[in-house]
Amino acid sequence: RASNAVEAVIASMALGFPVALKTLGVTHKSEVGAVRLNLKDAESVSNAAHDLLPLGTGLYAERMVRDGVAELIVGFTRDPMFGAVMTLGTGGVLVELLRDSVTLMLPATRDDIEAALRGLKLYPLLEGYRGRPKADVQAAIDAIAGIADFVQKNEGEIEELDINPLIVCAEGKGAWIADALLVLGEKKNG
Known part of the structure; x- marks a missing residue:
């Protein structure tokens, strides 16, 4: 700072x-x-x-993050009926342009997260579309699962969390949060 x-x-x-x-x-x-x-x-x-x-x-x-293959948005909101809800999608400046996202209710397993990623139009980029480098999908899943766990553990306090972008780098290079917005709400028990 x-x-x-x-x-x-x-x-x-x-x-x-x-x-x-x-x-x-x-x-x-x-x-x-x-x-x-x-x-x-x-x-x-x-x-x-x-x-x-x-x-x-x-x-x-x-x-600076190097070797970025794709950018994701990982968003969480608190639904009054269902609790924490996660949205995954194409991130960065393409969020509004492509409107490519899927929504999951928490808790979500690693398999749920991987299936959600596979459902995105962006997924071929993660797989090395047209000779581009393959992305570190497992690192992205690790990051998303860790963020989801954090949200669940703090669900009573978090109103909204938007991570945009989560930069997914080439295989073996990880996934990195480049920017985030956290909105705290009133603490709710239970």
Whole structure:
């Protein structure tokens, strides 16, 4: 977390370049220009920080994720009748464009999650469509299952959790949360 350009540069140097610099307190960051990607040195971080600071409540730096094959959205909402509900779909900037998603009620098994992923139009990309690298589907399933477990354990407090994107990298390279929005509700028992 950084409140000025100097802190952003220090954080970026600690992470190692290249980095992404994002504005805190802004949803749909890419739509309003509140994110800068692939910053390769202190000068580019400092310049980006000066541009981004007026847009939000601070900044945070993240190491750039490499070898991304596909981006997913993983969303959770609390339904008054059914409890926690998970939506998986094509993520990143393609969410609204493709409207490619499936919904699962929790608890969901790893098999449920894999079947849901297979039901997405995006799935051929995860399998190495047209010679592209295959994605680390098991890492994506691990991440989604872990997030679902967290939501279930905290279901009484979480109103909504949106992870977009979950970047699924090439086989053996993992899956990484690049951005998330958490909305807490009133604590509900039972």
